[in-house]
Amino acid sequence: MRLELLSVTKAYPGCIANDAVSLKVEPGEIHALLGENGAGKSTLMKMIYGVVKPDSGQMTWNDREVVISGPAQARQLGMGMVFQHFSLFETLTVTENIALYLTPAEYGTMALLRERIVAVGEEYGLAINPDRLVHTLSVGEQQRVEIIRCLLQDIQLLILDEPTAVLTPPEVDQLIQVLKKLARKGCSILFISHKLHEVNALCDRATILRGGKVTGTCIPSETSASQMARLMLGNELELQDSMPAGNAGATRLTLNKIDVKPRDTFGIHLRDIALTLNAGEILGLAGVAGNGQDELVDLINGELFPDSGELSFDGKSIAKLGVQARRKLGLGVVPADRIGRGAVANMTLIENDLLTGYVTHGVKPGINWVSWGGLRKRAAEIIAQYKVKATGPEATARSLSGGNLQKFIIGREVAQNPKVLVCFHPTWGVDVGAANLIHQQLIALRDSGAAILIISEDLDELYLLADKLGAICGGQLSPIRAKAEVPLAILGQWMTGEFDAVATQTNSSNMNVEAAHAH
Amino acid sequence: MRIEKRLHDSKVMLYASPLLALLLTLLSGALMFALLGRAPLHSLYIFFIAPVSELYGLSELVVKVTPLLLCAIGLTLCFKAKIWNIGAEGQFVFAAMIGGAVSLQLSESQGFWVLPTVIISGALAGMAWAAIAALLLTRFGANEILTTIMLNYIAVNLLLWGVHGPLKDPNGMNFPESALFAAQTMLPVLFDDYRVTIAILIALFMLVVIWVLLGRTLLGFQLRVMGENHNAARFAGFKSNALIWFVLLFSGAMAGLAAVSEINGPVGQLIPTLSLGYGYAAIIVVFMGRMHPLGILLASFLLGLTYLGGEMSQMELELPKSITGLFQGMLLFYLLACDLLIGYRVVFSNRTLGKHPAIAAAVSTPPVSQ
Numbered sequence: 054m055r056l057e058l059l060s061v062t063k064a065y066p067g068c069i070a071n072d073a074v075s076l077k078v079e080p081g082e083i084h085a086l087l088g089e090n091g092a093g094k095s096t097l098m099k100m101i102y103g104v105v106k107p108d109s110g111q112m113t114w115n116d117r118e119v120v121i122s123g124p125a126q127a128r129q130l131g132m133g134m135v136f137q138h139f140s141l142f143e144t145l146t147v148t149e150n151i152a153l154y155l156t157p158a159e160y161g162t163m164a165l166l167r168e169r170i171v172a173v174g175e176e177y178g179l180a181i182n183p184d185r186l187v188h189t190l191s192v193g194e195q196q197r198v199e200i201i202r203c204l205l206q207d208i209q210l211l212i213l214d215e216p217t218a219v220l221t222p223p224e225v226d227q228l229i230q231v232l233k234k235l236a237r238k239g240c241s242i243l244f245i246s247h248k249l250h251e252v253n254a255l256c257d258r259a260t261i262l263r264g265g266k267v268t269g270t271c272i273p274s275e276t277s278a279s280q281m282a283r284l285m286l287g288n289e290l291e292l293q294d295s296m297p298a299g300n301a302g303a304t305r306l307t308l309n310k311i312d313v314k315p316r317d318t319f320g321i322h323l324r325d326i327a328l329t330l331n332a333g334e335i336l337g338l339a340g341v342a343g344n345g346q347d348e349l350v351d352l353i354n355g356e357l358f359p360d361s362g363e364l365s366f367d368g369k370s371i372a373k374l375g376v377q378a379r380r381k382l383g384l385g386v387v388p389a390d391r392i393g394r395g396a397v398a399n400m401t402l403i404e405n406d407l408l409t410g411y412v413t414h415g416v417k418p419g420i421n422w423v424s425w426g427g428l429r430k431r432a433a434e435i436i437a438q439y440k441v442k443a444t445g446p447e448a449t450a451r452s453l454s455g456g457n458l459q460k461f462i463i464g465r466e467v468a469q470n471p472k473v474l475v476c477f478h479p480t481w482g483v484d485v486g487a488a489n490l491i492h493q494q495l496i497a498l499r500d501s502g503a504a505i506l507i508i509s510e511d512l513d514e515l516y517l518l519a520d521k522l523g524a525i526c527g528g529q530l531s532p533i534r535a536k537a538e539v540p541l542a543i544l545g546q547w548m549t550g551e552f553d554a555v556a557t558q559t560n561s562s563n564m565n566v567e568a569a570h571a572h
Numbered sequence: 573m574r575i576e577k578r579l580h581d582s583k584v585m586l587y588a589s590p591l592l593a594l595l596l597t598l599l600s601g602a603l604m605f606a607l608l609g610r611a612p613l614h615s616l617y618i619f620f621i622a623p624v625s626e627l628y629g630l631s632e633l634v635v636k637v638t639p640l641l642l643c644a645i646g647l648t649l650c651f652k653a654k655i656w657n658i659g660a661e662g663q664f665v666f667a668a669m670i671g672g673a674v675s676l677q678l679s680e681s682q683g684f685w686v687l688p689t690v691i692i693s694g695a696l697a698g699m700a701w702a703a704i705a706a707l708l709l710t711r712f713g714a715n716e717i718l719t720t721i722m723l724n725y726i727a728v729n730l731l732l733w734g735v736h737g738p739l740k741d742p743n744g745m746n747f748p749e750s751a752l753f754a755a756q757t758m759l760p761v762l763f764d765d766y767r768v769t770i771a772i773l774i775a776l777f778m779l780v781v782i783w784v785l786l787g788r789t790l791l792g793f794q795l796r797v798m799g800e801n802h803n804a805a806r807f808a809g810f811k812s813n814a815l816i817w818f819v820l821l822f823s824g825a826m827a828g829l830a831a832v833s834e835i836n837g838p839v840g841q842l843i844p845t846l847s848l849g850y851g852y853a854a855i856i857v858v859f860m861g862r863m864h865p866l867g868i869l870l871a872s873f874l875l876g877l878t879y880l881g882g883e884m885s886q887m888e889l890e891l892p893k894s895i896t897g898l899f900q901g902m903l904l905f906y907l908l909a910c911d912l913l914i915g916y917r918v919v920f921s922n923r924t925l926g927k928h929p930a931i932a933a934a935v936s937t938p939p940v941s942q
Contacts, residue, residue: 066579356806376809386807394807397800408797408808411790421790452580 054116055080055241056101056210061110063096070096072265073110078210083232083242085252085273088262088285089484094245095137097262098212101243102134103127115209133203134212137219139195143188150187151202159206166205173204177231192341193224200231211235212243217251221341222512222545229255247285248513249278261285282485296496299520302332304368305504306353306384306473311362313352321345321528323352326362328523328533330473330504335495336533337519338508339548345528346508347389350477353506354386355379366473380412385471387462389478389508391455395462398451402443403432405450406465413469435464439490456483463491467498474498475506480514492518512541526550575912576919585914590860590867592913593906594874600902610889618888619899623880631766635838636876638768639664641775642830643854644861644868645782646823651858652786653819654799659705659720660827661851662727663698667828668835669731670697672750672842673739675835679754686756691832698828699821701727706820710813716820724851735842750842759837771833778826783865795819827851848879849897856904875900 058076062069070093078084088094099105101112103121112119114130121127124134141150148167152160160166170183179197187195196216203211213232217225232242232255246252252259253273260270261284269284306329313323323345330336340346351357352364355376364372366382374382386409388394396405407415407428415428432446439460443453450458459480466474479495480488495518499505508525509515515522516536523533524547531547539547546554601619602612623629643660650657671694678686704723708714732748741751759769786792798805798815805812830850839846853875860874861867882896 066576354807355809375811376807380809388807390803393801394803397797397804399800400797404793404797407793408804411793411808416790423788423790423793425788 054078054113055082056243057113058097058101059111059113061097061100061107061112063100063105063107069265071100071107074262074265074267076260076267078241078243080209080241081236081239082258083236083244083256085256085259086243086245086262087247087249087252087259087281089247092262092285093265094262095214098134098214098243098245101127102132102212128206131207131209132212133206133208133210135196135199135203135214135216137214139199141187141195141198144186146184146186147181147190147198148183150198151205154202155205169205170201173201177204177234178227179204179231192219193221193227196220196228204235208240210241210243212245214245215247216244217246217248218510219341221548222541223549225251249281252281253278285485296492296517297500299334299496299499301334301520302502304329304331305366306330306506307363307365308353309363309365311352311359311364313348313357313359315348316357321348323348323528326352326530328506328530330506332472332502332504333499334520335499335505335507335518336521336523337515337536338506338523338525338530339512339515339544340508340510340525341548342510344526346477346525348528349525350386350388350475350508353384353475354388355384377412380409380469383470383472385409385466385469385474387459387466387474387476387479389481391458391462392450396450396458399449401432401447401449402436402441402453402461403428403446405461406432406435408465410465410469431468435461435468439464439494456487459483460487460491463494467494471498471503473504473506475508477508478511479507479509480511481509488514512544515544516541524548526552573918573920575916578915578917581914582917585910586862589910589914590862590871590907592910593860593903596906596910597899597902600906601899604898605889608891610891615885615889618884619881619895620877622888623877623884628766629880631763631768633873633876633880634768634772636879637872638772638775638833638837639830639850640854640857640876641779641869641872642771642826642833643823643851644857644872645775645778645865646826647854647858648782648861648863648865648868649785649795649819650823652792652799652863653795653815654802655709655816655819656717657702657705657720657820657823658717658855659702659723659851660823660830660854661847661849662720662724663701663824663827664831664834664847664851665724665727665731666701667694667698667824668831668842668846669727669734669739670694671828671832672753672835673734675753675757676739676750678757679751682756687759687836690757690836691829694832694836695825695828698824698826698831700824702820702824702827703817706817709820710816731842731846732844735844739842741841748844752841753836757836758840759833767838769833769837771829771837774829774833778829779865779869786865791818849900853878853900856900856907859907860903875903878903 054077056078058074060073060075061071062073063071074097086094086097096105100107103123103126112121119130142153148163148170151170152163152166167183170181174180179201181194181197181201187198190198196219216228220228236242244256256273258270259273259281261268261281263285271281273281308326308328311323311326315322321344326349328336348357352359355374359372363370366379366384371379371382392398397408403425407423414431416423429446435441436443436446441453441461441464442457453461463479476495480491483491495505507515507518519536521533522536522539522544524531524544526548527550531552543554598616602616605615606612624633643664647657647660671690674693675690678689701723705716705719708719709716735748735750739750741749744751759771762768762770786796794805794810794815797808798810798812802812835842835846857868857871857875860871861869878896878899881899882893885891885895886893
């Protein structure tokens with residue numbers, strides 16, 4: 054047995070992150086740790102790697118009991134970990150970054166290290182130029198650097214915390230190949246994910262966590278996705294795997310040839326943005342984070358103004374209008390950062406309803422007198438309709454879990470009956486039950502005649518909800534086509550900026566499409 | 573023993589912290605008196621009780637409270653919106669100089685309009701001084717803490733120039749003071765024999781105004797949102813520059829009223845040392861009062877008392893009057909320290925973790941059947 058955990062428990066103030074969790078990993082096994090956000094996956098990984106100390110429980114490594122005092126000791130034992138957020142210095146080269154991670158005794162000279170990086174890269178198909186500066190690398194390439202530096206030591210267990218969350222579909226395929234190769238050479242792999250089709254495609258065994266407890270273990274290849282989902286989510290849930298299509302009506306929002314220069318050095322330059330949102334239709338926009346999504350949402354919301362191009366709502370130009378005026382016309386926006394922008398953490402749900410609702414209700418015009426009584430009733434209605442778990446309308450936004458707050462924010466916007474709704478990451482970090490409810494509400498809003506733009510990194514969500522699909526990359530939009538004309542392989546290429554890709558190469562990528570639709 | 577983050581901010585500590593700070597200030601004060609060779613309890617009595625043991629003393633307390641409360645009312649709106657205006661002192665001093673100049677100009681005029689003109693000129697002067705910081709902040713992004721502090725020094729030196737130069741009393745034997753203001757420019761007193769003026773009524777009225785503003789109007793809501801989360805305010809389309817201008821101008825006007833309440837009230841002329849640091853003490857008032865109108869009313873009485881206590885100590889205990897500043901400083905120091913307990917708590921051993929109610933509940937939850 055490479056690694057065994059026996060009844061490991063870790064509590065934080067207010068929650069038990071891991072409650073008597075046991076886990077076994079054989080040499081050369083690819084083991085999935087499956088669970089929703091907040092199920093305790095990351096805490097478990099951190100305990101194995103010595104970042105966090107368990108309150109109680111046992112851990113054996115190669116059949117000997119160990120107590121890991123910290124990551125340095127974990128590395129000495131032969132563990133490597135790739136965190137969700139990379140720890141790389143952007144202004145240093147690949148070789149320099151890896152040298153920082155190792156002791157001089159481990160890498161000898163820089164020239165020697167450089168050779169080893171190239172050799173390991175070739176051996177596992179992780180090609181990388183060791184002399185490039187990290188900030189010039191794509192996210193996928195940065196992840197390769199992280200993996201390579203784990204491989205340079207004598208590694209027996211590689212831990213990856215949601216490695217695919219930041220990757221485009223072709224990059225995911227590559228990563229899966231690399232991990233399989235590693236496993237064949239005897240390295241065990243612990244793979245954290247909440248994406249069932251990846252686990253199916255890659256893992257030998259899976260341990261499923263819910264609410265800090267192990268709810269089951271299974272062999273993914275012999276278990277259906279819905280069975281695993283049930284272990285992850287509990288019994289009662291019914292997963293929707295298709296939604297009815299919408300009927301496009303009149304054009305609501307038009308963006309044409311819009312150019313927006315970046316606000317700061319880290320901003321993205323939006324170029325030649327053209328899209329139309331039609332009533333009764335959902336447009337889904339895919340893209341890897343940081344490719345102009347934030348700027349696009351700000352542009353439509355009225356926080357960012359176009360340098361050139363046309364922006365019109367129901368045929369009238371709104372390019373110069375501010376947030377309030379646009380909301381008055383019937384625009385609703387759900388931002389990605391719900392506690393940073395969409396809600397005020399220390400304020401009650403009543404006040405958070407007023408945050409964007411002040412345009413349509415709750416305030417007597419003229420004297421701007423707030424009628425808290427009416428707002429309170431409205432907040433209570435949203436809470437009831439969206440099954441928001443909160444102690445009541447007076448609960449602060451901070452006291453809600455991410456999913457419940459998101460349900461409230463979506464409810465707040467939908468209740469304003471918008472003609473156009475922009476949703477950025479509508480179900481990011483939301484458990485599947487809440488996501489399901491949000492999806493149904495969005496479809497219902499669309500069917501009532503609203504035009505909806507969904508910007509998401511979750512491709513399953515986009516395929517589930519959207520009537521039309523496109524992608525954003527480097528501040529530019531791909532072509533926008535009906536969903537049926539955009540197989541996953543094409544969308545993946547669009548996400549990497551290959552906008553010329555058209556739906557002719559579908560045969561080779563049918564497997565991917567099926568995998569993506571598996572749940 | 574260690575310090576641990578609380579699950580939620582403690583409501584109890586939010587209100588207990590100022591009281592705890594007061595207690596610690598009293599203890600430290602007693603220690604200080606003892607080290608200075610005075611009887612601690614008697615000294616505390618002289619400082620905190622003796623000044624208000626008679627009706628006249630109480631009325632003097634209200635005289636000190638008036639400018640403090642007016643400044644604090646303005647600062648409350650600023651601080652709610654997290655605009656850190658440290659410049660009430662400068663706005664006070666500049667408004668005093670302009671209000672004083674107007675009072676001197678009108679010494680020969682008669683009519684119902686004279687006093688309102690003086691009051692309004694003071695408020696406008698305070699707004700003008702605050703407008704400099706507002707302009708620098710909204711136009712150039714200059715940090716308002718730095719600009720308002722620097723403007724304080726400029727205002728004080730302008731006043732010194734004024735009383736040594738153009739505003740000096742021609743018949744004043746070259747003392748750096750203005751002539752005494754004429755009766756028609758002075759604020760009427762509420763009761764004969766006491767120095768309390770109608771300014772306290774203005775202050776109480778404005779206190780109710782901000783109470784309603786913060787609680788019941790969209791403007792107040794927008795200020796609170798801006799203070800809590802600038803990005804959310806921007807996302808919701810609140811015009812942050814307009815809000816910044818509003819709070820700074822409002823607080824400048826309040827500091828200006830405070831200045832008029834002082835020079836056209838108990839002081840009656842322009843002197844180099846006319847502000848006793850009311851603009852700074854008002855900052856402590858706002859934080860002691862938890863930015864709540866009722867709280868700042870109570871806190872302004874406490875801070876007002878430190879002025880009287882300082883004077884009393886000088887007379888009875890033969891200690892320097894600057895003891896006022898010491899007590900004010902201790903109050904703020906202990907308040908900031910005690911406020912840590914709002915978000916954090918002191919834990920005396922590791923075992924308490926399991927006894928936390930939330931954990932206990934989580935532990936006792938039966939396992940979910942599969």
